[in-house]
Amino acid sequence: MEIKFIEKGVCAPIGFKANGIHCGIRRNKAKSDLALIVSDTPASAAAVYTQNLVKGAPIIVTKSNIADGKAQAIICNSGNANTCNADGVYIAESMCALAAGKLNISPKDVIVASTGVIGQPLPLAPIASGMEKLVEGLGNNSRLAAEAIMTTDTIVKEVAVEFEIDGRICRMGGIAKGSGMIHPNMATMLAFLTTDAAITPELLQEALSEDVKCTYNMISVDGDTSTNDMAAILANGRAGNKIISDKGTNYKTFVKALRKVNTELCKKIAADGEGATKLITCSVVNAKDAESARKVAKSVITSNLLKAAMFGADANWGRVLCAIGYSGADVDISAIDVSFVSPAGRVAVCKNGAGVPFSEELAKEILNEKEIVISVNLNGGSYGADAWGCDLTYDYVKINGDYRT
Amino acid sequence: MEIKFIEKGVCAPIGFKANGIHCGIRRNKAKSDLALIVSDTPASAAAVYTQNLVKGAPIIVTKSNIADGKAQAIICNSGNANTCNADGVYIAESMCALAAGKLNISPKDVIVASTGVIGQPLPLAPIASGMEKLVEGLGNNSRLAAEAIMTTDTIVKEVAVEFEIDGRICRMGGIAKGSGMIHPNMATMLAFLTTDAAITPELLQEALSEDVKCTYNMISVDGDTSTNDMAAILANGRAGNKIISDKGTNYKTFVKALRKVNTELCKKIAADGEGATKLITCSVVNAKDAESARKVAKSVITSNLLKAAMFGADANWGRVLCAIGYSGADVDISAIDVSFVSPAGRVAVCKNGAGVPFSEELAKEILNEKEIVISVNLNGGSYGADAWGCDLTYDYVKINGDYRT
Numbered sequence: 001m002e003i004k005f006i007e008k009g010v011c012a013p014i015g016f017k018a019n020g021i022h023c024g025i026r027r028n029k030a031k032s033d034l035a036l037i038v039s040d041t042p043a044s045a046a047a048v049y050t051q052n053l054v055k056g057a058p059i060i061v062t063k064s065n066i067a068d069g070k071a072q073a074i075i076c077n078s079g080n081a082n083t084c085n086a087d088g089v090y091i092a093e094s095m096c097a098l099a100a101g102k103l104n105i106s107p108k109d110v111i112v113a114s115t116g117v118i119g120q121p122l123p124l125a126p127i128a129s130g131m132e133k134l135v136e137g138l139g140n141n142s143r144l145a146a147e148a149i150m151t152t153d154t155i156v157k158e159v160a161v162e163f164e165i166d167g168r169i170c171r172m173g174g175i176a177k178g179s180g181m182i183h184p185n186m187a188t189m190l191a192f193l194t195t196d197a198a199i200t201p202e203l204l205q206e207a208l209s210e211d212v213k214c215t216y217n218m219i220s221v222d223g224d225t226s227t228n229d230m231a232a233i234l235a236n237g238r239a240g241n242k243i244i245s246d247k248g249t250n251y252k253t254f255v256k257a258l259r260k261v262n263t264e265l266c267k268k269i270a271a272d273g274e275g276a277t278k279l280i281t282c283s284v285v286n287a288k289d290a291e292s293a294r295k296v297a298k299s300v301i302t303s304n305l306l307k308a309a310m311f312g313a314d315a316n317w318g319r320v321l322c323a324i325g326y327s328g329a330d331v332d333i334s335a336i337d338v339s340f341v342s343p344a345g346r347v348a349v350c351k352n353g354a355g356v357p358f359s360e361e362l363a364k365e366i367l368n369e370k371e372i373v374i375s376v377n378l379n380g381g382s383y384g385a386d387a388w389g390c391d392l393t394y395d396y397v398k399i400n401g402d403y404r405t
Numbered sequence: 406m407e408i409k410f411i412e413k414g415v416c417a418p419i420g421f422k423a424n425g426i427h428c429g430i431r432r433n434k435a436k437s438d439l440a441l442i443v444s445d446t447p448a449s450a451a452a453v454y455t456q457n458l459v460k461g462a463p464i465i466v467t468k469s470n471i472a473d474g475k476a477q478a479i480i481c482n483s484g485n486a487n488t489c490n491a492d493g494v495y496i497a498e499s500m501c502a503l504a505a506g507k508l509n510i511s512p513k514d515v516i517v518a519s520t521g522v523i524g525q526p527l528p529l530a531p532i533a534s535g536m537e538k539l540v541e542g543l544g545n546n547s548r549l550a551a552e553a554i555m556t557t558d559t560i561v562k563e564v565a566v567e568f569e570i571d572g573r574i575c576r577m578g579g580i581a582k583g584s585g586m587i588h589p590n591m592a593t594m595l596a597f598l599t600t601d602a603a604i605t606p607e608l609l610q611e612a613l614s615e616d617v618k619c620t621y622n623m624i625s626v627d628g629d630t631s632t633n634d635m636a637a638i639l640a641n642g643r644a645g646n647k648i649i650s651d652k653g654t655n656y657k658t659f660v661k662a663l664r665k666v667n668t669e670l671c672k673k674i675a676a677d678g679e680g681a682t683k684l685i686t687c688s689v690v691n692a693k694d695a696e697s698a699r700k701v702a703k704s705v706i707t708s709n710l711l712k713a714a715m716f717g718a719d720a721n722w723g724r725v726l727c728a729i730g731y732s733g734a735d736v737d738i739s740a741i742d743v744s745f746v747s748p749a750g751r752v753a754v755c756k757n758g759a760g761v762p763f764s765e766e767l768a769k770e771i772l773n774e775k776e777i778v779i780s781v782n783l784n785g786g787s788y789g790a791d792a793w794g795c796d797l798t799y800d801y802v803k804i805n806g807d808y809r810t
Binding site: 051052053054055081083084085086117118119120180222223224225226227302303304305308309311312314316317318319321322323324325326331333350353354355392393394396397398399400401 | 458460486488491522524627629632707708713714716717719722724726727728731738755758802803805
């Protein structure tokens with residue numbers, strides 16, 4: 001059975017409910033700010049976190065809470081990162097306790113996350129007073145949860161897939177938020193996944209840690225690695241498959257489903273980068289190893305100059321080569337071919353590291369599309385990688401010129 | 406004797422002449438595009454170059470030409486980088502030969518550089534036809550040379566100092582250009598220095614290589630390391646000092662003069678970053694070692710988010726801490742103090758890694774100035790470093806959205 005997309009986001013897997021409300025962390029009542037995802041039964045849990053030395057307090061608390069490989073709920077607020085505050089850990093632990101109290105589970109089985117401005121105290125009062133409404137509204141509300149974790153995001157990021165393990169239909173769902181301070185390192189901004197497949201906590205963690213190297217770690221909006229990046233997954237086993245406890249066929253199927261969900265969320269995050277008008281994918285082939293392929297792809301989509309050129313639909317391929325040259329990857333520049341590809345066609349602009357004549361009109365048409373692929377053939381091996389980013393626009397500057405007020 | 410600023414740029418030292426003309430590489434006749442700097446007598450020569458794997462052809466030719474530690478002239482065009490072109494080395498060598506022919510020196514004594522668009526063939530014809538006029542106009546024309554190497558630069562970057570070695574007055578001058586693709590790695594965009602001090606080629610190279618770690622390598626406009634970065638220096642010994650051949654007092658004085666010239670050019674480059682409205686200096690103190698100090702300072706001024714906040718005069722110090730956290734430097738986040746400083750005053754915004762109350766009005770006044778210092782005290786040692794950058798503005802996007810056309 002193929003892995004296929006289905007509806008309902010994090011509520012697609014059996015036994016998961018979600019909700020999102022406005023509790024008052026944000027002044028704007030039209031924007032919800034508190035999300036909850038709950039499994040009816042205890043679940044295997046795994047997470048990856050930012051590598052930034054400045055870590056949000058919720059990351060410290062979550063790490064401690066899932067050290068036993070188990071969790072049952074995820075609580076997350078937007079509007080405030082709960083980072084660089086003297087009492088941050090106390091606040092994050094209190095969020096867990098408030099949710100656990102209403103859910104009648106242990107506070108140690110709650111994953112907690114926060115996103116928003118750094119260095120302003122996160123008030124507990126609105127969270128405490130909103131918790132009853134949040135829990136009472138739990139249901140098939142993945143979308144409400146996805147909305148409540150959004151900051152400057154302009155589109156809701158939700159996905160779910162169905163796959164088969166051991167003759168059993170399993171489901172996996174996810175929600176995520178971007179959309180600035182996006183240059184994840186071993187994790188992403190926020191992504192919360194659910195699955196009803198049964199898998200041991202150890203393999204769940206390994207699958208997630210491996211997957212982010214090719215998914216969340218391959219996105220960049222602005223080169224800034226956030227302090228609060230987190231991708232977390234709950235696996236409650238309600239699908240009824242025999243628990244995955246070795247790296248056989250079933251693990252491989254699970255990993256494929258995970259890749260599909262995370263890749264889809266990555267594209268949504270990159271396409272909705274702050275101020276972005278275009279999704280830029282750099283697709284690298286024929287690298288000498290996987291690490292080189294990833295370095296090259298990520299360097300290209302991170303280049304401010306390339307991103308500005310994409311905004312202007314300017315086929316300035318010299319900037320692609322420049323970014324490959326400083327990527328740190330071991331490549332033979334004189335072997336590189338570059339093309340620009342989109343629904344409007346394909347144009348080769350560089351062969352063997354030097355320019356080739358091409359139609360500027362066709363290039364402009366191709367680069368005026370909403371989704372552009374920069375295709376890089378290193379002609380030096382057999383490994384590949386994709387990285388996702390966006391164009392650099394006036395609106396990025398506008399959004400970030402006065403974020404706090 | 407103090408090192409003091411004087412006039413005349415690269416023509417301040419005895420025995421140096423310069424010129425700049427429009428030869429026709431650019432269509433716009435109002436913008437000059439070919440520069441020449443010449444010493445009357447052979448000089449010690451040293452240079453540092455980009456670490457980008459993609460290197461402009463002029464860099465390959467210059468490296469070869471100054472392998473013997475000697476040179477007498479510098480030829481440089483703007484409007485075309487002569488990079489990623491199949492016949493680039495031939496073109497660069499021909500530029501040297503054309504200049505050498507008119508100057509009656511060896512082509513092997515010419516330093517060559519190019520700056521502009523990558524991957525478009527550089528035509529020799531305008532350079533050949535303009536060479537006579539260029540050489541005939543040689544004189545006290547440092548400013549014309551500085552103008553001719555400009556690309557998207559909006560201000561001319563020229564400096565000169567006077568210092569004393571061994572009882573002899575010596576002079577050092579420099580010109581440079583920015584202003585995009587600026588994130589030098591072991592060198593800068595283009596900086597050409599002259600001095601009449603006598604110094605061996607070996608010590609000249611060592612002084613320059615050491616200096617760039619604290620000067621050109623500490624600038625960033627957009628995080629993109631160019632393919633054509635080069636800083637080169639000619640020392641013709643005409644001041645008559647006993648040649649500097651060991652690392653005694655005279656070498657130290659020379660190094661101080663070099664630091665002063667290069668620091669001044671760095672500030673000019675950063676302040677004139679593409680689209681910039683403000684010079685941002687990150688001044689780090691009390692780091693555990695010099696490398697940590699440099700990493701922290703550079704990471705802060707490279708952050709897109711911080712740069713956008715500076716454009717908007719938003720005292721978003723969380724972004725400063727975030728950039729320190731992903732800098733790769735070994736620091737204790739909970740010990741960090743941050744202040745914003747400008748001619749309008751000083752405001753402390755973060756103590757011991759957490760926010761402190763401050764006047765938003767004062768912060769806004771401070772950040773509305775043209776020159777802003779982000780003062781970071783790591784409270785973890787005794788080393789310091791400065792890095793220079795600029796704000797990220799609508800105009801950066803505009804300039805780079807359609808650079809080629």
